[in-house]
Amino acid sequence: MNLDKIFSNKRALYAGLVLVAFSLVFTSTLRPFSNRIMNVDTSVYVSITQGLSRGLVLYSELADNKGPLLYFISLPGFHLAGITGVWVTQFVLMFVSIFFMYKLALLFVSAKAAFLTVAFTSLAMHPFYYVDAGAEEYALPFLAVSLYIFTKHYIGGKDAGFWEVVVLGASFALAIMIRLNMFPLWAGFCLVIIIEALSQKRFADMFKYIGAFLVGVFAVLLPIFLYLWRHDIFLDFYYNVVVSGAARGFAVLSLNEFIHNFYTIINRSFSFIPLCIGVVWVFVKYKNISVFYFAGFLLSYFLSILFLSFSRGEPHWNLILIPFFVPAVAFLSDLFLNNVKVKYKHAALIILFCVAFSEGLARLSSYLFFPHDTGIPIRDAGRIIDENTAPNDTIISLGAHAYIYPFTQRLPASRFIIQGWAFDHIPGAREEFVSGILNDPPKIIAIVLNENGMPHMIDHRWHGEIFAMMESDYRLLEDNGRARIFIREDAAPGAGALEN
Numbered sequence: 338m339n340l341d342k343i344f345s346n347k348r349a350l351y352a353g354l355v356l357v358a359f360s361l362v363f364t365s366t367l368r369p370f371s372n373r374i375m376n377v378d379t380s381v382y383v384s385i386t387q388g389l390s391r392g393l394v395l396y397s398e399l400a401d402n403k404g405p406l407l408y409f410i411s412l413p414g415f416h417l418a419g420i421t422g423v424w425v426t427q428f429v430l431m432f433v434s435i436f437f438m439y440k441l442a443l444l445f446v447s448a449k450a451a452f453l454t455v456a457f458t459s460l461a462m463h464p465f466y467y468v469d470a471g472a473e474e475y476a477l478p479f480l481a482v483s484l485y486i487f488t489k490h491y492i493g494g495k496d497a498g499f500w501e502v503v504v505l506g507a508s509f510a511l512a513i514m515i516r517l518n519m520f521p522l523w524a525g526f527c528l529v530i531i532i533e534a535l536s537q538k539r540f541a542d543m544f545k546y547i548g549a550f551l552v553g554v555f556a557v558l559l560p561i562f563l564y565l566w567r568h569d570i571f572l573d574f575y576y577n578v579v580v581s582g583a584a585r586g587f588a589v590l591s592l593n594e595f596i597h598n599f600y601t602i603i604n605r606s607f608s609f610i611p612l613c614i615g616v617v618w619v620f621v622k623y624k625n626i627s628v629f630y631f632a633g634f635l636l637s638y639f640l641s642i643l644f645l646s647f648s649r650g651e652p653h654w655n656l657i658l659i660p661f662f663v664p665a666v667a668f669l670s671d672l673f674l675n676n677v678k679v680k681y682k683h684a685a686l687i688i689l690f691c692v693a694f695s696e697g698l699a700r701l702s703s704y705l706f707f708p709h710d711t712g713i714p715i716r717d718a719g720r721i722i723d724e725n726t727a728p729n730d731t732i733i734s735l736g737a738h739a740y741i742y743p744f745t746q747r748l749p750a751s752r753f754i755i756q757g758w759a760f761d762h763i764p765g766a767r768e769e770f771v772s773g774i775l776n777d778p779p780k781i782i783a784i785v786l787n788e789n790g791m792p793h794m795i796d797h798r799w800h801g802e803i804f805a806m807m808e809s810d811y812r813l814l815e816d817n818g819r820a821r822i823f824i825r826e827d828a829a830p831g832a833g834a835l836e837n
Contacts, residue, residue: 506553525637719744
């Protein structure tokens, strides 16, 4: 098979990129005809998008600690085709990410090696995406686009133009309006570019870059702030996203925790590779690329790991590191193909990286060939709720998840559609939730059960008083093994053994 001929055909090449993107979103819990239960984070994002489509206002009526764009990006797809529309949105975002990672690889290697680089990088992505990507997945296109522009600035033959820097600024704003701690990629490269301009006394270029970057930032932030102003939710935004989000992003309290998180992060699916390659580049002149690029690459990657280490460092957060894999894997592929003398070098390279990123293959194979936790009982719970309530009735699901809301037409009884420690940093959040439920009880209270049949993600600080009310004011309507549905009734029999 002549690989050079295949990769010279753009249609075949783009079809391959589509296939790589599809291999990732095929594992999404939003995939049509999938019976998997949604990821926890995904259930929250879809529920909030659904609430926005029904006229609810973000933060004041739907609380969460992520930026507004995480939900608004999914809104057009949800309007058109519900959950399936959100899955299509996921695919579009993933294809954009894969496409710009391919363009990034092309700056280092040939089309053939660039495609292999992206395919290998997607294997490294699977362990993080499979867990529950969420905010990281939505920010990935803006990270990929920006790393491509930064790299092209240094090795593309000419400096970044005005509109490219505008795109950089817009991508930065889009990413931080998905989650605030997405900034390290831009922080590292921009700092290096400013230092370079100052050292070379290119003051005009420096101010041009800063001005263009700010144009992109304000182009994104202005409509967002208009939305906050129109709905008078600046304070809600501050407490939900800035205070609560920052508290979660800096959850580590000790040096030992930080060090443990740091080494956990860099050891997930060979995430130390970009860091090591970046260090090598500083001492080895690769393709005569400016040392300022290597400095920006290293600083941005290190800052990304650093800020992940301040938090609990959950596996799916590593997804923001994936664009950095592309130059590193391209470098290794180039090194192998140009220096290893074997007959079937492409096959050898494929086997090598498949072994290195075998966790990704194992995750994908596990999803394709083995059964997973079913979400059918959760969907049935939504149907049962709708059949036993009127359009104006409200519901609440107890726990730090939002599994049931996407499958019912009823509105939540509180803006805290999920409850627990994630909102402890919002002043009065627990008291607001508890008093709201006790003073205006919803028609339905739902409790999702884990695989062992126990209430899932319950926080007694938030739910203890509500359980007490349920004993006297609610009765069990349905228990299908994964969800218990309680309905409010005057003088109804006690619910009995709510937590058993």
